[in-house]
Amino acid sequence: MENAKAKILIIDDESYIRESVRNFFEDRGYYVAEAYNGSNGLEVFEKIKPDIVLCDLRMPGMDGLEVLGTITDRSPVTPVIIVSGAGNISDTVEALRLGAWDYIFKPIEDMTVLAHAVTKELERAAFIKEKELYRKNLERANSELKESLETIKRTRDQLVQAEKMAALGELVAGIAHEINTPVGIGITGASFLQSKTLEISRLHNKGKLKKSEFEAYLDIVAKLSSSILMNMERAGNLITSFKQIAVDRTTEEKRVFNLREYIEDILLSLRPGYKKNNHSIKLICPNDISIYSYPGVLSQIITNLVINSFEHGFVSVEKGKININIIRGRNSITLLYRDNGVGMTKEMAAKIFDPFYTTARCRGGTGLGMSIVFNLVTQTLKGTISCKSDPGKGIVFNIKIPYVRPDEKNMKK
Numbered sequence: 526m527e528n529a530k531a532k533i534l535i536i537d538d539e540s541y542i543r544e545s546v547r548n549f550f551e552d553r554g555y556y557v558a559e560a561y562n563g564s565n566g567l568e569v570f571e572k573i574k575p576d577i578v579l580c581d582l583r584m585p586g587m588d589g590l591e592v593l594g595t596i597t598d599r600s601p602v603t604p605v606i607i608v609s610g611a612g613n614i615s616d617t618v619e620a621l622r623l624g625a626w627d628y629i630f631k632p633i634e635d636m637t638v639l640a641h642a643v644t645k646e647l648e649r650a651a652f653i654k655e656k657e658l659y660r661k662n663l664e665r666a667n668s669e670l671k672e673s674l675e676t677i678k679r680t681r682d683q684l685v686q687a688e689k690m691a692a693l694g695e696l697v698a699g700i701a702h703e704i705n706t707p708v709g710i711g712i713t714g715a716s717f718l719q720s721k722t723l724e725i726s727r728l729h730n731k732g733k734l735k736k737s738e739f740e741a742y743l744d745i746v747a748k749l750s751s752s753i754l755m756n757m758e759r760a761g762n763l764i765t766s767f768k769q770i771a772v773d774r775t776t777e778e779k780r781v782f783n784l785r786e787y788i789e790d791i792l793l794s795l796r797p798g799y800k801k802n803n804h805s806i807k808l809i810c811p812n813d814i815s816i817y818s819y820p821g822v823l824s825q826i827i828t829n830l831v832i833n834s835f836e837h838g839f840v841s842v843e844k845g846k847i848n849i850n851i852i853r854g855r856n857s858i859t860l861l862y863r864d865n866g867v868g869m870t871k872e873m874a875a876k877i878f879d880p881f882y883t884t885a886r887c888r889g890g891t892g893l894g895m896s897i898v899f900n901l902v903t904q905t906l907k908g909t910i911s912c913k914s915d916p917g918k919g920i921v922f923n924i925k926i927p928y929v930r931p932d933e934k935n936m937k938k
């Protein structure tokens with residue numbers, strides 16, 4: 526700060542003190558205001574907002590300590606230097622306790638000592654103000670940063686939500702499209718059956734129904750009813766898959782379970798499916814992995830993978846082999862799933878997680894199995910999944926899920 530322009534307020538009931546201070550500092554380029562007692566001092570203080578105050582202690586009426594208390598209250602960054610008689614030591618100490626910045630005893634023998642104190646305290650005040658400004662700026666920058674972070678988080682959440690809604694919309698549209706065909710076939714078949722039945726019963730009522738006509742009718746009934754049944758079953762399957770996706774997966778409880786034992790149980794339940802064909806499944810998994818996760822979800826994932834290997838991978842394979850390898854990491858568990866089936870091209874493998882992608886539509890495949898697996902791994906288990914395959918070389922799935930140990934379960938939701 527440029528001291529030469531600073532405003533000094535001297536509060537003293539002795540006019541000669543005020544005068545000598547004024548003369549001395551005005552000569553050095555300061556602006557000096559005077560007040561002759563405590564309450565006058567406060568008035569002038571409010572009016573001119575001085576940069577520094579020199580204040581006597583013993584004054585009639587309001588004394589210096591009260592003035593000091595009020596000033597430090599109203600403006601803690603304005604330095605107050607006590608100028609008091611040498612006999613007022615205890616008051617001076619009290620003044621320092623109340624927030625006086627410095628003191629000087631009267632009579633002031635050497636004005637340069639006071640000048641030095643004034644310069645020093647003005648500098649200190651300037652430094653404190655600067656620091657305060659810096660702190661405020663920092664605080665502002667900080668809160669702005671916090672705000673931007675909040676905005677980013679909100680935007681991200683909205684994006685995720687929008688993405689979810691879009692995915693759901695796509696799913697609903699896809700389902701409607703998929704269900705349309707079997708339901709349409711069902712309606713056509715049933716109405717044809719209805720009209721044929723009416724025709725036959727009319728003939729029957731008139732007693733004109735020939736045996737050959739009745740046999741032809743039976744033939745139509747057999748064909749149409751099985752076609753209707755097949756198509757309704759397909760629609761039913763689609764709806765079941767849809768429900769499976771739409772179900773709120775958080776309703777399933779997380780719990781601690783032994784990974785190896787649990788996977789063995791899953792494989793056992795799938796046994797009827799592969800024992801009759803010469804296929805085999807081999808599991809390599811440490812005995813002692815206890816994990817806090819969703820067992821039901823894991824079961825759904827493995828079941829889908831295994832059924833796919835049987836249905837797609839092993840169509841023309843004599844002895845199908847599936848290997849499931851569990852690798853324990855520090856914070857994650859990797860599940861490597863491999864079959865030695867017919868595999869698929871890279872282009873097909875890139876679409877495997879797309880909803881409704883299937884090469885088995887004619888056999889009743891919906892193409893939702895792997896997309897459900899993808900959602901279960903990434904959304905419910907918060908993991909990752911990737912697929913690699915080549916024609917004739919089988920398929921490999923790499924699934925990585927967080928490894929939450931039993932003792933960590935309370936830390937992680």
Ligand SMILES: Nc1ncnc2c1ncn2[C@@H]1O[C@H](COP(=O)(O)OP(=O)(O)OP(=O)(O)O)[C@@H](O)[C@H]1O
Pocket residue numbers: 766833834835836837838839864866867868869877882883884885886889890891892893894895896919920
């Ligand atoms: N192990 C595998 N080997 C070869 N191809 C596979 C394998 N697993 C999946 N596929 C291919 O990926 C496609 C998609 O699989 P997905 O499970 O999503 O559908 P789907 O089995 O055809 O029908 P859904 O499971 O809904 O009844 C399959 O149609 C098949 O072409």
Ligand SMILES: [Mg+2]
Pocket residue numbers: 829832833894895
């Ligand atoms: Mg499938």
